[in-house]
Every structure is written in structure tokens, then in C-alpha cells.
Amino acid sequence: MSDSNRTIGVGRTALFVGASRGLGLGLVQQHLARGWKVIATVRKPSDALHALSAEAGDSLVIETLDMNEPAQLEALADRLGSTRLDLLFVNAGVAHDPSQTIGSVSDEQFFHILRTNTLSPMRVVERLEGLVPSPGTIAVMSSSLGSVAMNETGGYETYRASKAALDTLLRSVAARRKDSRRTFLAVDPGWVRTDMGGPGANLDVETSTSGVTGMLEARRGTPGVFFVTYANKELPW
Template sequence: MTTLTLITGANRGIGLEFCRQSLAHGDTVIACCRQPEQADALQQLALSHPNQLELVALELGEPAQFDNLCAYLGERKLDRLICNAGVYGPKGLPLGEYQADHFEQVMKINVTAPMLLVQALHPHLAGDAKVALLSSKMGSITDNGSGGSYVYRASKAALNAIGKSLAIDLQPQGTSVVLFHPGWVQTAMGGSNALITPEVSVRGMRHVLEQLSLIDSGKFINYDGVELPW
């Protein structure tokens, strides 16, 4: 039976690589991003996988659109939900220069959007569905030895808390939830000096997802399968 996978932030970087590898594995993929008509790489994938890849416009900062996404799914059930989209916010600001509005958009996209998206989609999850929330080691309080990056760190720590609660609340319906650190990846956010490629990161996360069960639901896991400290 074909696996139905929905991916947010699918137009570039890790999200695009999740699309590529999921398609190669034979999944039917629903690729969501703000402007799919302008996503050249996704458009090329759609041409080469016309019966596997569906492109859907989705603005994560507009939760009212989640109802439209549910209507689009209809009676179909998702086997995989990859909440990948995220933003970093201001970089390099010293303490003393942060403003409230620096937090607003980052928290909306990194925290509120994935929580409300999973909430909207949970009736559309298959009995043994798996949900991946892309977090970061920068959300680990234990691992914070350098300070700074208040906005991004706060958003990912909050996402970790949400993912843990989702794992508990979705357990009765058989859904497993994992919080991923994808590694330092060569993307627009990670930069060209990052240590690993999107292909390596996604291959590792997909392997973890394949093995994921309710026993491991709610854990914070590195792309290579190593559990991380909160």
C-alpha cells in the first residue's frame, strides 16, 4: 500500500530533499509551500512524478488555511507528516538590542503553526501514522553552552515541549511523534560551511522514522538516531 506523506516547507533545502527521497521510495507526496508555482525544483519533480507528487499552496502563518488543507485531503489518511518549515529570525544581535517584534514571526512559524497544523490534521492521520517535527539542538537547554540566539533557541525549546505533549495526546490513536535535530545542514539557513548535505540529513531522519514506534514517541533525536538531551 502506498505511503501518503505531507511535507511543509517543501520548496527547498531539507523539505525538498524529503520530497525527493520520499518519491524515490514510492510515496505519494503532498508538498506544501507558500508559492508552489514559483518553486522551480518542485515543479521539475512534479513533471517527473506526475502521479506521485501533489503541490499545495500553504501559508503557515495563516492557520485559517489549514481547514482548506483538510478539505483537500478529503477522506485520505496521512501516513507521514513532516513539519519542516521554519525561520531563524535575527542573527548576531547582542543582549540589549532585542525587540518584541523579533519574536513574533519566528514563534508564529516555528511554534504556533506546527502545533495548529497537527491539531487540524490529526483526524486525517492513519492509525499508525508518524509525525516529525523539525527542531534543533539549539532548543536544548542542556546543550546551551554559548548563550545568545534568544529567538531561535526559544522557538525550538517551545516546539520540543509541544512535541512531547503531542506524543502523549496522540498515543491513543497510534500516532508516533519525533522531534528531530537535522544536523548542521548545507541549506539557505545552515550556510555553505555546514557539516552535512540535505541528502545525508534526510536519509538519516527517514531511517529513524521507519524504525519509530510508540515506545520512542516524544523523544528528541539527532538525524543519526542518537537521542538528545532536553
């Protein structure tokens, strides 16, 4: 990594929600390497993140958050106080059996996926967006599977629905903030070899998160709401 990349984020602070492993951990690594101060949340202790903390020192702060627990979100907001965030990125989410149709999914499974992939991430955005002044960035981890226009093959029905709903709600928040100079992003990281993406995916974590980090930098200061890939290509909603 060039010296300019190492210093590009100096003085900036990012909060990544869901950073214990996979894409979240990769995004933390990418931003630390570029000179950012990072606040990273986990539901339970992460050996990988704590090892990174030992190297990063004061540049990395680890917080505990189960975003499905409103009391924990309120506690995190209290701890953050008036912290200024240049980037708020909600990465946390869950996968779903791709073969299970909407007619076969149980109520419990459906509500859990919609809560974890849609409701809770947007509650984080609503609760913490005040810490992101213009021209900061607010991003959620979406998927190309959340594109209604691109759904021509079916499959992943509940997961698709959860991400499509996430994207719609992000657009609603952005619409309510139409006079804001913030950048709102629904991010497709690509198909990545993580616990969620599986071993057959065509991207490794470093390629995806390096791309996402570059895209975030390229979009910084561009007001509006966008559905974009890790390669900074816009997707149809």
C-alpha cells in the same frame, strides 16, 4: 539505491509542510525514491519542486500553504478531506541573527519567529493529526539548539527559544494522546548547507535527508515522543 528501498514506501502517503527547497525538498525526493506518494506544500511556486513533479507524475501533489494564515490551513484541510497520512512532517520555519539577544530583539521579530517556528507548526499538527491513524508518524523539524539541557554556549537566543517551545508543545500533544500508537518526533537534521544553515555547515542536504528518512523508517511503529537526530540518536530535551 537498492530495489528494496525503492519499494519500501509503496502504498504509503506523506505530507511535507514547507517543501519548496532545502531540507523539505530533499525529504520529498528521498520519499519519492522509496515509493511513497507525497503531498508537498509551498508558500509560492517552486521551480525545483515543480520540475520534480514532472518526473514523479501522480506520486507528487503540490499544495499551496502559508501556515501563518489560518484560513489557508483550513482550506488545505478541506482539500485533503479524509486522506490517510502515514507521515505528517512539518518542516517550515525561519532562522534568526545568532548574535541578537533577547534584550535587543524587537517585538515584531520575536513574535514572527515564535509564530513561524512554534505556533503555526503546532497548529498544523493539531488540525491535521486526525488524518494520521495509528501507527503513523507525526514529526516537526526541530534543532539541537532547542535542547534546554544542551544549551551551554548561548547564542541564537530567540531561535533556541522557538525550537524549545516547539518541542515542549509536541510533548504536550503526545501527552494528551498517551493512548495513541502514533510516533511523535522532534527532529534535529544536523547543521546543513541550506539557505538557513549557510555555506559553512558540515552536512549536505542529501546526507541529512537520507539520514532523516532512514530514522523515520526505523522509528515507524514505535509509540511515544522522541527528540532525535538525523542519525537516529536521541537528544536530551
